[in-house]
Amino acid sequence: MxxxxxxxxxxxxxxxxxxxxxxxxxxxxxxxxxxxxxxxxxxxxxxxxxxxxxxxxxxxxxRTEPQPGTAGRVHAWxxxxxxxxxxxxxxxxxxxxxxxxxxxxxxxxxxxxxxxxxxxxxxxxxxxxxxxxxxxxxxxxxxxxTLPGEDVSPVARAFIEAGAALGLPSIRGHNTGEMVGVTPNSLTIRDGxxxxxxxxxxxxxxxxxxxxxxxxxxxxxxxxxxxxxxxxxxxxxxxxxxxxxxxxxxxxxxxxxxxxxxxxxxxxxxxxxxxxxxxxxxxxxxxxxxxxxHLLGAGNLYAARRAVPPSRLQHSESMAYMRAGDFSAGGRPEIVVGCGVAPIVSERFTAPPAGAAYSLLFGVTNPSSRGTLRITGPEAGDRLVIDPCYLQTERDRKLFRAALAAAREIGHRREMAEWRERELLPGPLETDTGIDRFIAEAAITHHxxxxxxxxxxxxxxxxxxxxxxxxxxxxxxxxxxxxxxxxxxxxxxxxxxxxxxxxxxxxxxx
Missing domain, CATH: 3.50.50.60 (FAD/NAD(P)-binding domain)
Structure with missing residues (x-):
């Protein structure tokens, strides 16, 4: 001993x-x-x-328990x-x-x-x-x-330009205390x-x-x-x-x-x-x-007008944090839209081939839903019951709708036109019920x-x-x-x- x-x-x-x-x-x-x-x-x-x-x-x-808030899906953690x-x-x-x-x-x-x-x-x-x-x-x-420079994808650069055109400030990374704005992501990468x-x-x-x-x-x-x-x-x-x-x-x-x-x-x-x-x-x-x-909606998917170059970083190259419904407002962020330079979707959708599409991810920064974890027996191998209770509050559902709306507004900006052929997902959505149904199918864990x-x-x-x-x-x-x-x-x-x-x-x- x-x-x-x-x-x-x-x-x-x-x-x-x-x-x-x-x-x-x-x-x-x-x-x-x-x-x-x-x-x-x-x-x-x-x-x-x-x-x-x-x-x-x-x-x-x-594995989580099936989640009513995400269409009864089990999420891999x-x-x-x-x-x-x-x-x-x-x-x-x-x-x-x-x-x-x-x-x-x-x-x-x-x-x-x-x-x-x-x-x-x-x-x-x-x-x-x-x-x-x-x-x-x-x-x-x-x-x-590392705060990347020349390695940032041209698709992510267009995304950053679109966010700035809508009123989001350009900021030097996410680590100064100011988060609302557009910037490449700081990454724990050195020499590739x-x-x-x-x-x-x-x-x-x-x-x-x-x-x-x-x-x-x-x-x-x-x-x-x-x-x-x-x-x-x-x-x-x-x-x-x-x-x-x-x-x-x-x-x-x-x-x-x-x-x-x-x-x-x-x-x-x-x-x-x-x-x-x-x-x-x-x-x-x-x-x-x-x-x-955290959950991310995966995603607001776009067919590319021309081949998207492979990421030289890690696919998700820029996260834009913002207030819901107002691109020019400052303070503590409520929602986030991220640029994935690959076709990132949940398991409920079929991703196009790499290079043929890109995704805008979207989510809520400070969710109010709360879950539980419990054991089922005395041994380490006994099953754990993991129930995150995703999207169980109306606040979270409302903010997720706003996050999807922000993603689509950025995605349809003229600054993205060089890359955008057409929107593939979600397609026409006319009611909150339809929007919530899509979000439930698209949401994935942010780990x-x-x-x-x-x-x-x-x-x-x-x-x-x-x-x-x-x-x-x-x-x-x-x-x-x-x-x-x-x-x-x-x-x-x-x-x-x-x-x-x-x-x-x-x-x-x-």
């Missing part, structure tokens, strides 16, 4: 960063426990290959299962979010660390941005972030390669540290508790059962596996635990609740599950503002599950900032 000062469960985006940061102190023994293996698929490094990575051996490949986690699979967008997103976090926790201003030092520290050194974008951090979190933080020098142990291929089955203390991890390794003891345990297994591990350990809603045949050790009603995810172990200052929150699990004195949760509400854009940058902020306080000994 091995013993450590800190055990980190999950080697994904938060866990890899934490392992690197917390092992900087040579006197601190750190173990990183990851269910998957080393990411050795060469396709991971190819930015354009990302859609084809889903469903491979390093994808947990979860790709989540990384290897060192680097979902940074192996995602579309590489790096968008911090809007300051109002983090003002909501600060209000929920009563802690200014989780505000835009409080998180800014962490954002700066993690980034090596192509615009870095200006005091707004980070310079010299572990993670390369995807850079994963494992590559950025778990460098050869970090891996060589004598005080850092990386246990890949070890699935943590449950936590071993003694009163208000978590004393060990019970894991299944390549050679059989393993018990790992640590003075401090950090769950960074993500918005699905972190709450599932808590519930398998007897921490969660009493009724859920009882139905799964698990004795309740700590009643925590909100574990697995508050599940959130941002979060919120299932929300942080807060109230007694019902799963973790407190220090990310300590309520009811245990030495267990923290640090990953997308603690996010109380979604940021306006992709959540990866904010997850890294949460982990960096936590690590800084942990290193300071607070």
């Amino acid at each position: 091995a013993r450590y000062d800190v055990a980190i469960v999950g080697g994904g985006s938060a866990g890899a960063l934490l392992a690197a940061q917390l092992s900087e102190d040579a006197g601190r023994q750190v173990v990183l426990v990851e269910a998957g293996g080393e990411p050795d698929d060469p396709d991971i490094a190819v930015p354009q290959a990302w859609p084809a990575l889903q469903g491979r051996s390093y994808d947990w490949d979860y 790709a989540r990384g299962k290897a060192l680097g986690g979902s940074s192996l699979l995602h579309a590489m967008g790096h968008m911090r979010g809007h300051p109002a997103d983090f003002a909501a976090w600060a209000a929920a926790t009563g802690d200014a660390r989780w505000s835009w201003e409080g998180l800014l030092p962490a954002f700066l520290a993690i980034e090596d941005h192509s615009l870095g050194g200006d005091g707004v974008h980070g310079k010299g951090g572990p993670l390369p972030v 390669r995807r850079i994963t979190v494992a590559e950025a933080w778990l460098t050869p020098a970090v891996r060589a540290r004598k005080n850092l142990t990386i246990l890949a291929g070890h699935l943590v089955r449950r936590l071993k508790l003694d009163g208000n203390h978590a004393v060990a991890l019970e894991a299944a390794g390549p050679d059989g059962p393993v018990e790992i003891t640590a003075d401090r345990i950090i769950l960074s297994a993500g918005a699905i596996e972190s709450p599932a591990l808590l519930m398998r350990s007897g921490i969660g809603p009493q009724a859920v635990l009882a139905e799964a045949g698990i004795a309740c050790r700590i009643a925590a009603p909100d574990v697995g609740r508050n599940l959130q995810d 941002h599950p979060s919120g299932t172990c929300r942080m807060g200052g109230d007694d019902h929150s799963v973790v407190d503002p220090d990310l300590r699990l309520r009811g245990l004195d030495n267990l923290h949760v640090v990953d997308a599950s603690v996010i109380p509400t979604l940021t306006a854009g992709p959540i990866h940058a904010s997850v890294l900032a949460v982990a960096e902020t936590f690590a800084r306080k942990a290193i300071a000994g607070a």
